Amino acid sequence: MTSLAHFEKVAGALALPGKAVIDGQLLAAVSGTTFDNVSPRDGRVLNQVAACAAADVDIAVASARAAFNDGRWRKLSYRDKKKILFKLADLMERETESLAVLESLDVGKPIANALSGDVPQAIRTLRYYAEALDKIYGEVGPETQDRFSFVVHEPLGVIGAIVPWNFPLHMAMWKVAPALAMGNSVVLKPAEQSPLTALKLGELALEAGLPPGVLNVVPGMGAEAGRALALHNDVDMIAFTGSGTVGRLLMQYSGQSNLKRVSLELGGKSPHIIFADCPDLDQAATHAAWGIFYNQGEVCTAASRLLVHEDVADAFLDKLLRVAEPIAAGDPLEPSTVFGAMVSSEQMQTALRYIDTAKKEGGVLRLGGNRTRTETGGYYVEPTVFDDVAPEATLSREEVFGPVLAVTRFTSVEDALRLANATPFGLAAGLWTRDVSLAHRAAREIKAGLVWVNGWDSCDITMPFGGFKQSGFGRDRSLHALHKYADLKSVSITLL
Numbered sequence: 001m002t003s004l005a006h007f008e009k010v011a012g013a014l015a016l017p018g019k020a021v022i023d024g025q026l027l028a029a030v031s032g033t034t035f036d037n038v039s040p041r042d043g044r045v046l047n048q049v050a051a052c053a054a055a056d057v058d059i060a061v062a063s064a065r066a067a068f069n070d071g072r073w074r075k076l077s078y079r080d081k082k083k084i085l086f087k088l089a090d091l092m093e094r095e096t097e098s099l100a101v102l103e104s105l106d107v108g109k110p111i112a113n114a115l116s117g118d119v120p121q122a123i124r125t126l127r128y129y130a131e132a133l134d135k136i137y138g139e140v141g142p143e144t145q146d147r148f149s150f151v152v153h154e155p156l157g158v159i160g161a162i163v164p165w166n167f168p169l170h171m172a173m174w175k176v177a178p179a180l181a182m183g184n185s186v187v188l189k190p191a192e193q194s195p196l197t198a199l200k201l202g203e204l205a206l207e208a209g210l211p212p213g214v215l216n217v218v219p220g221m222g223a224e225a226g227r228a229l230a231l232h233n234d235v236d237m238i239a240f241t242g243s244g245t246v247g248r249l250l251m252q253y254s255g256q257s258n259l260k261r262v263s264l265e266l267g268g269k270s271p272h273i274i275f276a277d278c279p280d281l282d283q284a285a286t287h288a289a290w291g292i293f294y295n296q297g298e299v300c301t302a303a304s305r306l307l308v309h310e311d312v313a314d315a316f317l318d319k320l321l322r323v324a325e326p327i328a329a330g331d332p333l334e335p336s337t338v339f340g341a342m343v344s345s346e347q348m349q350t351a352l353r354y355i356d357t358a359k360k361e362g363g364v365l366r367l368g369g370n371r372t373r374t375e376t377g378g379y380y381v382e383p384t385v386f387d388d389v390a391p392e393a394t395l396s397r398e399e400v401f402g403p404v405l406a407v408t409r410f411t412s413v414e415d416a417l418r419l420a421n422a423t424p425f426g427l428a429a430g431l432w433t434r435d436v437s438l439a440h441r442a443a444r445e446i447k448a449g450l451v452w453v454n455g456w457d458s459c460d461i462t463m464p465f466g467g468f469k470q471s472g473f474g475r476d477r478s479l480h481a482l483h484k485y486a487d488l489k490s491v492s493i494t495l496l
């Protein structure tokens with residue numbers, strides 16, 4: 001039986017990774033500088049991590065380029081590529097507990113979630129793309145007597161993957177696995193708040209036999225390491241998950257450098273609509289609560305706007321609050337904790353500021369609203385619910401990326417669809433109805449990359465993931481993601 005004491009012991013015994021993984025070696029930053037890696041669990045410094053910057057990125061990109069050019073990975077047989085990627089998945093499985101503890105310490109998420117969600121999902125993603133890599137076929141062009149034409153997928157070359165801190169290992173794997181499966185080399189830049197599992201991944205990849213230089217990991221600040229990677233003239237693509245602000249910068253950097261491709265998975269303000277004929281208010285209430293409070297609300301697809309028909313609004317709110325009230329913040333390493341710390345003091349302050357603004361703008365506070373567990377030194381915010389939030393209020397328009405729910409009532413289907421589309425975002429949406437025609441119509445009219453009917457977050461690795469509008473472009477997950485990391489080459493052979 002696992003316990004807090006068990007996970008504290010595991011944490012105490014772990015060697016916390018702090019060196020960059022470049023060209024098959026574990027390296028300090030060229031400058032020799034490090035940064036404090038702070039745990040939001042208690043605000044303490046966990047370890048020192050190499051503060052990579054432009055000089056380190058140059059070396060990592062050169063190593064990735066050399067690996068790509070000499071074909072040490074790209075030209076391996078399918079069978080050998082699969083063997084190495086499956087070995088990596090097996091090593092990750094072996095290390096499940098330590099990866100989960102690293103993730104929990106680094107970002108404050110409940111250890112139970114890291115063990116049952118983040119780590120196994122990252123492993124599943126890796127195996128999915130390893131299985132897929134020999135199932136990508138080219139095309140043969142129209143048949144003629146004097147020419148034979150075909151289309152092949154060419155890997156792009158060096159992929160810069162820049163990822164956020166909310167699901168650090170899993171988001172990294174959404175980029176790394178398909179990019180490697182298509183034969184590319186990768187330079188991975190984890191968020192400065194969450195470098196540990198990415199660094200461990202780099203180390204495990206070497207143990208699995210991935211040739212040096214094929215997967216490099218450069219920890220460091222976004223404005224240093226991330227910027228240098230995105231401005232680099234020898235990087236062919238930046239695959240990004242993060243904020244819209246940085247997404248905009250990345251497009252500028254591309255224009256200022258080599259016009260590298262950019263794929264952007266950005267934020268959201270996802271609507272969750274409860275129509276009056278909702279088939280199961282209890283189930284919907286559970287989904288609505290966990291849709292916003294899972295991972296402390298630090299989820300790009302968080303169900304942060306609840307749109308509920310006025311006929312069922314009071315009954316639904318009561319049910320929702322009954323689910324949400326017992327969700328108390330706890331120690332991330334305690335196995336029974338379901339709601340942990342926010343990733344950083346800054347992110348906590350941001351959530352508290354939004355709560356303050358929502359009060360000032362007339363939202364009716366029904367639950368939470370405060371910082372909690374202050375005595376731990378960590379960064380905890382209570383699950384928070386605001387009712388009667390006006391569509392034009394800040395809380396209806398801006399992403400909090402924290403555990404704050406905005407509830408707005410509507411009177412008609414048209415009203416609900418208008419509200420659902422009334423933000424600059426278009427990542428995810430959910431709706432509950434018995435009416436199959438309404439489900440179809442709403443699913444098509446809501447501008448979002450993911451729409452869930454009678455459920456929330458009910459897709460997995462097999463379905464594409466990404467946004468419309470300012471939630472970005474390009475898709476992670478599914479076989480479609482593989483095509484992001486390759487381009488089509490048309491070859492035509494004249495038959496003399």
Ligand code: NAD
Nearest residue numbers: 163164165190191222223226227242243246265266267300
């Ligand atoms: P962020 O944009 O601040 O940071 C993301 C990454 O970008 C980090 O690695 C950071 O170091 C790097 N970065 C920062 N400045 C940079 C620069 N100038 N040049 C290059 N890289 C730079 O976002 P965050 O705070 O880590 O994550 C939260 C955001 O991510 C939210 O908006 C959330 O919705 C979004 N997100 C989206 C998805 C999705 O799939 N759509 C998934 C998770 C998170």
